[in-house]
Amino acid sequence: MGGSGMRNLERRYRTLLKVLPRWYRRDREEEMVGIFLAERDDDLDLEHSWPGWGETGAVLALAVRTHLAAGAALTSVPSKVARRGEVVRALGMLGLLLGMFYAMNMVVTVVVGLGRPFQSPQPWWRVLELAPVVAFAALLIGWRTLAKVVAAVPLSLVVVSVTATGDPGYVLVWGVFQFPLLVTFVCLCLGFHREAPIPPARRLLWWGGGALLLGVVGGFSGGTGMQTIAVLTLVLRVAVFVRGDGVLGRALSLFALAQLVPLLFVVVPSHSYLMPVGVLAALLAVAAVAPVWRRPKAAPQMG
Incomplete structure (x- = not known):
């Protein structure tokens, strides 16, 4: 027609x-x-x-x-479309792991603070920062909608409180430093719709445990969360390249690109290009554009 x-x-x-x-x-x-x-x-x-x-x-x-190529009714899906969906879902999972890292970081900070004299009590709503842990568990069970709603609760509250200040500069700074979490939350919502596959719980439980453990370490080190995540991203990026996992490699490349936004916001105004944070930014830029697949070795020529 x-x-x-x-x-x-x-x-x-x-x-x-x-x-x-x-x-x-x-x-x-x-x-x-x-x-x-x-x-x-x-x-x-x-x-x-x-x-x-x-x-x-x-x-x-x-x-x-x-x-994003997910759904039992979809047939004849191009391979690049199928990979795109897997990459988006991997990015969403990386965002939840990032949230779990910061959640445990917060727990350690609060517990340590309770042992200090004259320390002001923490507001009750800080318990909502544990939402990524609940969302992670819900997603592994298969409760996709609950996982997305729970993950959105603390983010929504912070957005409301930040915008209520009426200070555009503060809103901009907050948005810059929360950019990796915002991007991965969007990927979580888009990638894990009602027909998307449930993540493999057995393998991801190890990732979740690692995120919580690193959060504890980060809580005691204090103020190095962004750098810790950047270093870990670089290590994982090399590991999955050697392993040949192109999907996770692409997701980590995009994750590195998202982390560049807050890092460059720190590096450029201070001109600290040769400082550790500047070196991290340069390495993340390399990780963002580096190949995710190893080229197969050429077959030997038969003479």
Whole structure:
């Protein structure tokens, strides 16, 4: 269908369907447009109506599932699309692990602070900083929606409190330093929709335990959380390259790129390019652009 005989409503449906990937539209567009237009034969309706909110929401949800290649009904998915979905989900998991690191960091800081005389009591809402731990457990069980809601609670409260200050400069600084968490939270929401696969619990429990342990170490070291995460990202980036895990390697590359934002915010104004934080920023930049796959060795020439 198309050409000069296309009615306005059909044109609007086809425009809406452009949010779907080309490989999916190639097989399903005509069928979907036919379903949308079924029993809508009134001339006034065909000229002046628009896709409904429910239809728009369904198409947008389908766009997420198809662009990130997750869902039992999806077939003939291009390999690069499948990898994209896996990378986004890996980034979401890295964000939860980052949140668990800072959560345990907070616990150590509070416990140590309780032992100091004249230390002011911590506000009750700081317990919400443990939300990434709960979200991590919920996601491994398969409760995707609960995991995303729980992960959003502390982030939402902080956003509200920061914007309530009315100071654009403070909001900007906060956004810069929270940029890795914000990016990975978006990946968590997009990647783990209702048809996404459940992460392998047995393997990720080790990652979660490692994040908590590092959080304890970071809590006692004090003020080095950002540098600790940067160093760990670099070590893991090399390890997965040697192992040949291209998906996790790509996710770590993007994770390194996200960490560059707060690090450069520290390095550039102070011109501390040769200081440890400057060296870390340079190494993260290399990790962000370095290859994630090892090139296969060329086959020997037969003479």
